[in-house]
Amino acid sequence: MVKIKLNSKEIILENKKSLLSILKDLNLIEECSIVLKNGKILSCDEKINEDDEIEILTFGWEKL
Incomplete structure (x- = not known):
């Protein structure tokens, strides 16, 4: 399970x-x-690992 x-x-x-x-x-x-949150920039096509907790602070491009 992955939490975002x-x-x-x-x-x-x-x-x-x-x-x-x-x-x-x-x-x-x-x-x-x-x-x-830790300042790392994550590639959008990277797979998410099990038990990852990801807090998204900003988007480079937001849908308007």
Whole structure:
């Protein structure tokens, strides 16, 4: 299970998907670069590992 915290909402995922596909599915973005809480920039097509907790602070591109 993967937990993603986004704007104080917690999203729990049951399967591994890339961040880009998750965020597209949620209609949040079209393209993005993601900055994590620790300052690391995460590639949107990276797979998320089990038990990862990801807090998304900013998007490079937000859907308007």
